[in-house]
Amino acid sequence: MISSEMLIKTGAVLLIGFLSILSFGVFAQSPSFTKGPGEITNKGLYQCKSSFGWSRGRVSAVGKITSEDGKEWIVPAETHFLTARKAPDLHNVCTGTTPGSLAEVDRSRIPVFDAGGLEEFVAYIFADNYFELFVNGKLIAVDPVPFSPFNSSVVRFKAKRPVTVAFKLVDSEENLGVGTESSWGSDHHPGDGGLVAHFKDKSGKTVLLTDDSWRAQTFYTAPLKDRSCLKVIGNRRDSSACDTEAADDGTQISGAHWAIPMNWMKAEFDDSNWPNAVTFTNQTVGVGNKRSYTSFTDVFDTPGADALFIWSSNLILDNLVLFRKVLE
Ligand SMILES: [Ca+2]
Ligand SMILES: [Ca+2]
Ligand SMILES: [Ca+2]
Numbered sequence: 154m155i156s157s158e159m160l161i162k163t164g165a166v167l168l169i170g171f172l173s174i175l176s177f178g179v180f181a182q183s184p185s186f187t188k189g190p191g192e193i194t195n196k197g198l199y200q201c202k203s204s205f206g207w208s209r210g211r212v213s214a215v216g217k218i219t220s221e222d223g224k225e226w227i228v229p230a231e232t233h234f235l236t237a238r239k240a241p242d243l244h245n246v247c248t249g250t251t252p253g254s255l256a257e258v259d260r261s262r263i264p265v266f267d268a269g270g271l272e273e274f275v276a277y278i279f280a281d282n283y284f285e286l287f288v289n290g291k292l293i294a295v296d297p298v299p300f301s302p303f304n305s306s307v308v309r310f311k312a313k314r315p316v317t318v319a320f321k322l323v324d325s326e327e328n329l330g331v332g333t334e335s336s337w338g339s340d341h342h343p344g345d346g347g348l349v350a351h352f353k354d355k356s357g358k359t360v361l362l363t364d365d366s367w368r369a370q371t372f373y374t375a376p377l378k379d380r381s382c383l384k385v386i387g388n389r390r391d392s393s394a395c396d397t398e399a400a401d402d403g404t405q406i407s408g409a410h411w412a413i414p415m416n417w418m419k420a421e422f423d424d425s426n427w428p429n430a431v432t433f434t435n436q437t438v439g440v441g442n443k444r445s446y447t448s449f450t451d452v453f454d455t456p457g458a459d460a461l462f463i464w465s466s467n468l469i470l471d472n473l474v475l476f477r478k479v480l481e
Contacts, residue, residue, distance in 0.1 A: 182385050184374070184409035191218030191228045191330030198234050198299050201247035209246070213283070213299035216329035218408070226410045228330040229373060230323045230473040233285060233295055238266070240286065240294035240306035243277060244445035247298055255449050263309050266293050270313030273355040274480075277452045277460075279305040279445065280322060281347040281438065287319040287418035288312050300325040305445040316480040318361065319418035322348050322464075324472040331406040332375030332472050339399035341406070343376055345468045347438040348476065351452050351460040359458040360480055367463055367478040369430035371471035375408035376400055383409055388426045390465070397469045417475055424477045430463035438462045 197212030216228050241263045242250040252258050265273060268288035278284060283299040285292060289312055298304040324346035327334040333341035352361035371390050377383060382395035390411070400406055416422050435454070440446040440462075446453060453460050465471040 182388060182390070182411065184383070184385065184390070184411050185220035185222050185224050185226070186380060187218045187220045187226065187330055187408040187410065189331070189404045189406065190328055191216035191226075193329060198232075199297075201298060201302060203246065204249050210298070210301035211325070211327060211334065213325050214327070214329060218330040220410060224410075226373075228408070229326045229332070230321070232283065232299070232321070232323065233292060234283070234299050237285070237292055237295040239297035240278065240284075240308050242297065243305040243307045244448055245298060245304040246302055247304070251444070253448055255452055258307065260307070260309070263307055266308065266310040268293055268310045268312035268316075270311050272314065273309065273311050274316070274360065275353050276308045276310075277305070277351045277449065278308065279303075279349045279440070279449075279453060281345065282325040283323040284348065285321040287321075289317050290319075290416075290419040292418075299323070303443045303445045305449060314481065315420070317418075317420040318352070318478050318480060320348060320350070320476040321418075322346060322474045322476065326375075326472060328403050330375070330408055331403045332373075332408060332470065333400065333403065333406070337399065341376065341400040341403050343397055343399070343469050345438065346464050346471065346474065347433060347440075347462045347468065348464065349446075349453050349460045349462050351455065351458070352480065359455070361478065362458060362460045363430070363463045364461050365429050365432050365463070367430040367476050368424040368427040369463060369465045369474055369476050370424075370427045371465040371467070371474050372411045372413050373408065373473035374467065374470050375472060376403075376406040376470070377409060378406060380407050380409070389428055390471075392467045392470045395467070395470055413475065417477075420479075422477070427477070428466065430476060431466050431468075432461040432463055433468055435462065437468065
């Protein structure tokens with residue numbers, strides 16, 4: 154015999170369960186919003202000096218900002234730059250490493266990093282602006298130039314298949330917390346991102362290319378002149394309706410932040426509900442004048458094995474993007 158009290162209790166339990174599923178599935182992805190610039194905590198992670206001692210490129214400052222819901226965020230992102238091993242250079246004017254082509258790179262001199270396994274791989278990487286490479290959950294190396302000038306890297310490592318490759322990408326910013334830099338005649342020009350990577354095995358065979366089969370999720374979106382343009386549905390963080398033109402006044406710009414899951418780089422992390430990466434042309438990313446890219450088109454644009462530029466859905470406004478892909 155079922156009493157009406159039991160029915161009410163059962164109904165309440167079902168309702169709470171339904172609401173919590175709904176909140177995890179939909180509302181839990183709501184961002185924390187900030188407004189205006191953050192506070193500088195590190196004036197520059199790195200300053201590139203030419204062989205003549207001139208400073209060149211933009212320093213990568215780091216700051217903090219508190220969102221309106223009382224949470225503190227590191228902007229543009231928390232990184233391991235100061236403590237992690239730097240990825241060996243393919244092309245880096247800051248260290249005077251400027252081969253004209255891949256044929257001039259002596260790969261036998263590049264150290265082999267250990268990701269726990271016996272099979273050897275090599276990854277050729279161009280990132281706009283900063284990458285961290287994790288293999289099977291382990292941080293292998295980070296980009297030696299966090300902002301500009303543009304550089305490219307080559308990372309050799311040993312690992313065991315299946316190899317979970319995870320990248321943290323940061324589109325660096327000068328105006329911390331608002332996602333902008335002084336460029337193109339504006340103090341608040343939103344820069345863009347981009348990642349290209351080509352992985353080969355020891356025999357030189359392509360084993361993995363950046364393409365739209367990778368998973369990509371953004372955790373920081375700015376500048377937002379109008380928050381209502383950002384559509385968040387489940388795990389989709391869609392800012393395609395947002396204005397990407399330069400702004401006049403940083404104090405009125407909002408940023409959207411989402412917390413990064415602790416184990417996002419681990420093999421066991423479930424990325425099945427992350428959106429697929431979106432591909433962009435070399436022209437859109439604008440690498441035609443960057444020798445750290447154009448000197449290595451035989452590996453970045455190999456005929457039949459073209460590593461594509463990938464990002465989340467918004468190349469300009471998404472500034473902290475995590476990528477994942479399993480090499481079977
Ligand atoms: Ca870089
Ligand atoms: Ca940007
Ligand atoms: Ca390419």
